[in-house]
Amino acid sequence: MELTFAAQKQLDKFFLDMDFTVEGERIGIFGPSGCGKSTLVGLIAGLHRPDSGHILINGQPVFDSGKKVNVPAEHRHIGMVFQRPHLFPHLSVKANLLYGYKRCERDQRKITLKNLVDVLQIGDLLNRGVNNLSGGEKQRVAIGRAVLSNPRMLIMDEPLSALDDSLKFQIIPFLKKSCEAFAIPYLFISHSLTEMRIMAERVLNMTDGRVAGLMTAEELARSLMGKGPAPYINLLKLKRARRLDGMSAYNFGDTQLLISGDSREEALVELPSTDIILFKRHPEATSARNLLHCRVSEIFEAGTRVGIELACGKDKLVAVIVKESVQDLQIGKGVEIFAAIKATAFRPLG
Amino acid sequence: MDVLVNLPLTLPPVVVGYLLLLLLGQNGPVGKWVLQPLGIKLIFTWKAAVIATAVVGFPLMVRSIRTGMEAIDEKLIQASRTLGAGWLDTIVTVIAPLSVRGIMAGSILMFARGLGEFGATIIVAGNIPGVTQTIPLAIYEYVSSPKGDVIAMSLCLVSITLSVIVLIFHEWLSRRVVRVD
Numbered sequence: 001m002e003l004t005f006a007a008q009k010q011l012d013k014f015f016l017d018m019d020f021t022v023e024g025e026r027i028g029i030f031g032p033s034g035c036g037k038s039t040l041v042g043l044i045a046g047l048h049r050p051d052s053g054h055i056l057i058n059g060q061p062v063f064d065s066g067k068k069v070n071v072p073a074e075h076r077h078i079g080m081v082f083q084r085p086h087l088f089p090h091l092s093v094k095a096n097l098l099y100g101y102k103r104c105e106r107d108q109r110k111i112t113l114k115n116l117v118d119v120l121q122i123g124d125l126l127n128r129g130v131n132n133l134s135g136g137e138k139q140r141v142a143i144g145r146a147v148l149s150n151p152r153m154l155i156m157d158e159p160l161s162a163l164d165d166s167l168k169f170q171i172i173p174f175l176k177k178s179c180e181a182f183a184i185p186y187l188f189i190s191h192s193l194t195e196m197r198i199m200a201e202r203v204l205n206m207t208d209g210r211v212a213g214l215m216t217a218e219e220l221a222r223s224l225m226g227k228g229p230a231p232y233i234n235l236l237k238l239k240r241a242r243r244l245d246g247m248s249a250y251n252f253g254d255t256q257l258l259i260s261g262d263s264r265e266e267a268l269v270e271l272p273s274t275d276i277i278l279f280k281r282h283p284e285a286t287s288a289r290n291l292l293h294c295r296v297s298e299i300f301e302a303g304t305r306v307g308i309e310l311a312c313g314k315d316k317l318v319a320v321i322v323k324e325s326v327q328d329l330q331i332g333k334g335v336e337i338f339a340a341i342k343a344t345a346f347r348p349l350g
Numbered sequence: 351m352d353v354l355v356n357l358p359l360t361l362p363p364v365v366v367g368y369l370l371l372l373l374l375g376q377n378g379p380v381g382k383w384v385l386q387p388l389g390i391k392l393i394f395t396w397k398a399a400v401i402a403t404a405v406v407g408f409p410l411m412v413r414s415i416r417t418g419m420e421a422i423d424e425k426l427i428q429a430s431r432t433l434g435a436g437w438l439d440t441i442v443t444v445i446a447p448l449s450v451r452g453i454m455a456g457s458i459l460m461f462a463r464g465l466g467e468f469g470a471t472i473i474v475a476g477n478i479p480g481v482t483q484t485i486p487l488a489i490y491e492y493v494s495s496p497k498g499d500v501i502a503m504s505l506c507l508v509s510i511t512l513s514v515i516v517l518i519f520h521e522w523l524s525r526r527v528v529r530v531d
Contacts, residue, residue, distance in 0.1 A: 047428050073431040074439075080432040086425040090447045099443075103434030149433045 001025060001153055001185035007053025007063065009043060016040065016209035025185040028200025028217060030193070036209040037189045041155050044187070045080055046073030057153065074103075079151030079184075081175075083158040085142035087130040093141050094126040100149025108150050111182045119181050120144045120174055136167045140174055147178050154179060154186040160195055169268070169349045172198055193221055194270070194349075197235055225273075225320065226303015232273040234317050236346075239266050247289065247343050253313030258289040259346045268349045275345035276319035278308065279338040280329045288340035292317075296335045299326070310339055359409040366406055367473025374398070374474065392474075399475035399482045406470050407463040411456035418452015419445060458520045465512060485509055 006019040016036045029037050042048040044055060046062065054064040057078075062071040079100065087096050097113060117123045120140050125133065133141065139159065146154055156175065160168045176199070179186050188199040196203055197217040205212040205220060215223065225232045238250035241263035248263040249256045259269060277288070294310035294317070301307070306326050310317045319339060321329075331337065358366050374381045374392050385392060392398045422445060430440040446453075468486040475482035477491065489505045492498030 045428075045432055047431065072436070073428075074434050074436050076432075077434075078432060080429065082425055082429065084425070086423060086429050088426060088430075088444060088448075099430070099435075100433030103439070145429075145433065 001027070002056075002058055003027070003044070003153075003187070004054070004056040004059075005040070005044065007043060007050035007055055007065075009039060009048065009050050011039060014039070014209060016043075018206075018209070018211050020204060020211050020214060022202055022204055022214060024202040025183075026179075026199065026201045027185070027187050028196045028203035029187060029189045029206060030196050030200075030203050030220060031191060031206030031212070033191055035206045037191075037206060038157055039209070040206070041080075041157050041187065041189055045078045045155055046071060046076045077108075077150075077152045079146035079149050079154045081139075081143055081146050081154065081156045081159045083162050085130075085138035087138060087141055087145070089130060091130070092126070093122070093128050093130055093133070096130060096141055097122075097126075097144050097148050100145060100151075104150045111148055111150050113148065115182075116144050116148050116178070119178050135163060136170055139163065139167075139171050143171075143174060143178055147182060147184065151184060154184050155189070156186060156199075157189045158191070161190065161192070165349075168195075175199070193224065194233065194235065197221055198268070222300065222302070222307065222318075225307055226301075226305055232302065232307065232318055232320055234271040234273060235349075236269050236271060236315075236317075237266070238269060241265060241267065245289075253292075253311075253315035255292055255312055257341075257346070258343045259348075260343045261346075261348055264348075269346045270349055271317070271341065271346050273307070273318050273320040275341060276310075276317065277340045278319055278321060278325070278329055278331075279340065282338055283340070286340050287342070289343040290339075290341040292339045292341070294337055294339050296331055296333055296337055299331065299333060308337075310337065312339075355412050356409045358406050359413075363406055363467065363469030364473060367402055367470030370398075370402055370405065370470065370474045374401070394474075394476045394478065394482065396475065396482055399471045399484060402470035402474045403464040403467045403484075404460075406467055407460035410463055411460040414456030414459055415449060415452045418449040418455070421452075422448045454520060454523050458516055462513060462516060465509065465516075 002021065002023045004021040009016045014036065016039050018040065029040065031037050039048065043050050049070060050063055050065065052065040054066065055062050061067065061069045062076050063069060088099065091099070097116070101109065101113065117126070120143065122137070122140055122144060125137055125141065130138065130141065159175065160171060163171060188196070190196055200217050202214065203217050203220045204214050221232060236252070238252065238257065240251050241248045243263055244258065247258045247260055249258050250267065292312050294312045296308055297311040297316065298309035299306060302320055305320050305322055308319045308321060308331060310319060317339065329337070371393065372378050374385065376382065376386070392401065426444055426448070427440055430444045435443060466486055467484065468490070471482070471484055472487060477483055477487045485505055485508065489502050492502035492505065
């Protein structure tokens with residue numbers, strides 16, 4: 001998908017003026033609350049009209065003030081998942097799901113109800129009313145309704161921000177799975193860096209209605225290091241758990257990580273970069289259950305601190321230390337080093 | 351427009367009736383230029399009573415429907431449009447069904463107001479027994495005549511019964527509209 005946006009919109013005291021072209025299947029739009037993310041997606045989806053400029057999707061104009069083109073929202077084929085499910089309360093789950101499908105031209109109907117129900121695991125909800133579904137079920141149905149309209153692109157406008165943490169990480173796999181299974185490119189809007197890193201490859205960073213940068217999610221995370229009180233968080237996708245010494249052991253690079261808590265076949269865990277302690281030489285003994293032999297693959301500035309990228313085989317971690325520690329440890333690119341991490345420092349997501 | 355729609359609500363019904371008489375009467379603009387050429391006679395017929403009742407009750411219905419529509423979450427309308435429904439489709443499949451309670455409440459209010467309508471009706475439709483005499487007009491006539499108290503009281507009971515039936519019907523419909531699984 002290629003999205004070209006060069007348009008302006010004045011809303012009371014807020015002025016959105018953006019000019020960018022972004023390519024990719026998983027695009028993120030990141031920025032603090034009130035920076036204009038929802039206004040931007042409203043303009044792309046055709047829910048609001050720009051004052052001037054043009055918007056192209058895959059080279060086709062959906063709005064062009066010069067050529068007087070303004071494709072109405074219902075003809076843009078852009079599905080939307082909102083912050084809240086916003087299911088039609090007078091319709092059953094099945095009727096909600098089929099609302100967009102029935103309005104899609106027959107030759108465009110590539111995704112069927114049966115396929116979708118399998119992916120989202122909502123078969124047993126079909127004949128129920130939407131008023132007595134749980135929060136997670138409602139959001140799954142909302143995803144399904146948008147996907148089943150067979151859109152050329154999906155816009156997810158903060159679809160996780162109204163959910164609590166555990167529900168959020170239950171919904172994320174459904175969001176990803178449905179877009180991947182049906183090959184639908186998406187725009188994922190969020191002010192959460194963690195969500196952005198999980199959902200997006202390319203991220204458009206916004207501030208005050210303007211483009212602040214276009215980068216990968218990882219570059220965005222690193223660019224924000226040291227700019228706030230929150231440390232950089234390592235997001236690790238771990239596989240093949242087994243029980244060891246009352247903990248869960250997961251493969252990581254050419255070694256393993258011991259993590260407190262339940263074992264899962266696959267786990268997404270976060271590890272604050274400040275919870276990694278570096279040693280120049282092998283410490284003879286340490287209370288930390290993980291001692292990784294790593295190689296420094298990159299060193300970068302992180303505000304007043306320094307980010308150290310550690311390679312443990314194929315997998316990588318980022319530790320953040322103060323500049324004095326860099327000198328004390330004589331850290332340089334390619335230097336071998338030991339990293340100690342407590343098993344309790346990891347936080348499973350979901 | 352808003353003022354025009356709501357005007358019958360604040361004007362005395364007699365004034366509304368008189369204005370209707372001026373408008374629809376033989377020398378009124380609508381009466382002379384539209385109704386007469388078509389051979390339609392409204393004044394002092396049951397049709398005039400219906401029009402008078404409708405005009406007086408109409409603002410109540412409009413206000414009720416409007417309140418119902420304003421309560422609809424705008425995101426539902428946006429969702430409908432991004433799912434491929436045009437404006438008319440959205441009105442028929444989302445806005446109207448979600449306004450049903452407002453429409454029903456408005457209709458019932460309008461009907462209830464119509465049951466009590468007196469001033470405008472008597473001006474444009476008169477009080478002709480068996481033709482344009484409504485319950486309030488009949489009650490007025492029987493109360494004014496000697497020995498008419500019993501019939502007036504009977505008509506009052508009919509009025510009360512009708513009102514109770516209307517309210518029960520409204521409540522029953524409201525419960526059916528809210529989908530409970």
